[in-house]
Amino acid sequence: MAEQALSLSYGQAFVAPERRRHRSSMSVQVPEGNTLRSKGVCALISDSTWRNAIAKQAGDLSVRGFLADYYSTPEHWDVKTSATRVLRALNSWSYSQSGYIEGGSYVSSMSAMVLRDREAHLFHMGDTLVFRLRGAEFEQLTRDHVTDLGGYRYPSRALGLDGNLDIDYVRTPLKQGDLFLFTTRAVRGTLMPSDYVQLIRSDVSDLDAACERLAEAAQTRAAERGYGGDQFCFQLVRIDRLPEEEPDRPLRHYGNLPVPPELSAGDRLDGLEVQAVLSKTAQARVYRMRDLRSEREMVLKAPSPELSSRNAYLEHFLLQQWVVERVNSPFVARVVELSRPRQHLYYLMEYINGTTLADWGHRHPQASLAQRLDIARQLAKAVQALHRRDVLHQQIHPGNVLIDAHGQVVLTDFSACHLREVDGHKKARELARQVGLSEHSAPEYALDTDVGRRSDQYALASTIYWLLTGSLPYAQAPNQLRTHTDLERMSYRSARTRNPEVSSELDDALRRALDPQRALRFRRLAEFAYALREPRKAARDDEGHARREPAIFWQGIAGILLLLLLLSWLLK
Structure with a gap:
């Protein structure tokens, strides 16, 4: 017998004359x-401020962005993990992009509800409104985050308003017949709770018509009271x-997926055969696998079997795949989706x-500076690709960089990757x-x-310094620091003393990027990447040499002519 799934109906009504661009957006997916079983149904509403020059774009982007990213998260994530990660990533992007827009921003209030199994998960920030009508009980599930400035009320908390996003989270059980109403702050001062109940209950068979009745009543009431309607x-x-209740069903936090057992060459797992064991650490196992159906080779990473009960690590392990999927770069290892x-x-x-870069360096000691x-x-492009998606790698060192037969560099190992958040340091x-930590880790990790x-x-x-010189930039490895006094004693060892081919400009760039004080390094990675171009000093020296060659030639001709002239005088 097929499992009974969650079933619902929805309706919408929107009022926005053409003379004004709307600033609200809503959707049900x-x-x-x-996907319905693992991710559930999403119902959202967003609203930007009327003084925002791109209010429409802000509202639409928040809704579309959430839906696209939420349904792309791993199916074994729980609702709270998926939605929270998506909202924070969306907030970070909106906040960073708003600085480039004159007279507008990607700031919007938002309420997102995920209905999965027999529960509703509500995520809220700002002044949008969500109500629940259960029987004759009409209850507001959200609270307003607003502040008064100069007689106007502005959201004190909203998507894209600040780098740090504070999300209200409400988890509530569902009952058959529950009605959830999503609307915006504009309705304040128009309809009373009894009006909502009466207008919705008058005919619940057509939810679109019910929404239209609410809109018409709100407009009428607003006109009577002199509000903008x-x-x-x-x-x-x-x-x-509602889906059938399963009282004995285990927790779905990790999708009921068990940690794989210890595997050896020849073992099989989910239609994949182990070709080799690549790595065994206290946290994870890495295997080279072959898909028995497609014959394709790939790398499988799984938590270490002995850590199967350590949920803190498992939560981050689940994050790794999603983080890597967000990055699209030929210099960063790609995630492969299994067809089954x-x-x-x-x-x-x-x-x-x-x-690995470590092995490459040992095998090619005579490699040129250009190589x-x-x-x-x-490698700099790989790190830039991660940073553009607000991802910190945190484990950049020669052992985590692969070079293929064509010289293509790929950054791997995302064991310590983390989404960059203001509160996430x-x-x-x-x-x-x-x-x-490795000997290439920044000093702040140890301090x-x-x-x-x-x-x-x-x-x-530090990795590039090692690549160019074969050594480390400081006598004491940063991961061995104990106090800030040790930090002040760190003295940079010039790369030119170990490799004279390194230009002074490149050495200065390395010195700055490797400054023990984080605030004194390059503000943007692009500035350091620019310094990795072909040595400019050498280029200028070549230009100078090219400019000197004609002068030397004509000076030689003049000397020969002078010598011939002297000889002619002596022979007379």
């Missing part, structure tokens, strides 16, 4: 099949049928037939320390100070 929107969602359902907890990446700089530039640092993009810049520069 009902997926099918396994041209920006109303209403959305109703009704629970028609997984029965265990792991993720797959493309297999790269190559060698090494080409590798350095590719401590979590990012603790994660990196849990995975393990419990804030970490960020410039921490990756340090690790990148």
Whole structure:
């Protein structure tokens, strides 16, 4: 017998005359099949301020962005993890982009409800409104985040308003027949709770018509009281049928996927055969696999079997795949989607037939400076691709960089990757320390100070320094620091003393990117990447040599003519 799935109905009504661009957006998305079971139904509403020059774009982007990213998160994530990660990533992008827009911003209030199984999960920020009508009880589920400035009320909390997003989260059980109403702050001062109940209950068979009645009544009431009544929107969602209750069902936090057992060459898992064991650490196992159906080779990463009960690590492990999926770059390892359902907890990446940068350096001691700089530039592009998606790698070192037979560089190992958040410094640092610091890690990881993009810049520069010189930039490895006094004693060892081919400009750039004080490094990684171009000093020297060659030639001719003239005088 087929499992009974969640079933619902919804209706919408929107009022926005053409003479004014609307600033609100709403949507309901009902997926099918396994996605409905694993991710549920999404109902959203967003609203920007009327003084925003791009209010329409802000409202539409928040809704479309959430829906696209939420349904792209791993199916074994729970609702709260998926929605929270998506909202924070969306907030970070909106906040960063708003600085480039004159007279507008991507700031919007938003309420997003995810209906999955027999529960509703509500995520709210700003002054949009969500009500629940259950029987005769009409209850507001959201609270307003507003502040008064100069007689106007503005959201004190909203998507894109600040780098740090504070989200109200409400989790509530569902009952068959529950009605959820989504609307915006414009309705304040028009309809009373009794009006809502009466207008909705007068005919619940047609939810679109019910929303239209609400809009007309709100417009009429606004006109009577002298309010602006041209920006109303209403959305109703009704629970028609709940899925069957499963009291003995285990928690779905990790999608009921067990951690794979210890595997050896020849073992099989979910239609994949182990070709080789690539890595065994305290946190994870990495295997080279072959798909028995397509014959394609790939890399499987799974949590270590002994860590199956450590939910804190498992939560981050689940984050790794989603983080890597967000990055699209030829210099960053790609995630591979399996064509059939997984029965265990792991993720797959493309297999790269190559060698680590550490091995490459030992095998090619005579490699030219141009070759090494080409590798350095590719590695810088990989880190830039991560940073554009607000991802910190935190484990950049020669062992995590692969080079294939064609010289293509690919950054791998996302064990310590972390989404860059204003409140995430401590979590990012603790994660990196849990995975393990390397001799290329920035000093702030050992000294419990804030970490960020410039921490990756340090690790990148340290790796490039090693690539160019075969040694480390400081006598004491940063991961061995104990106090800030040790930090002040760090003295940079010029790369030119170990490799005279390194230009003074490049050495200065390395010195700055490797400054023990995070605030003194390059503000943007692009500035350091620019310095990795072909040595400019050498180019200028070549130009100077080219300019001197004609002068030397004519000076020689003049000398020969003078000598002939003297000889002619002597022979007379």
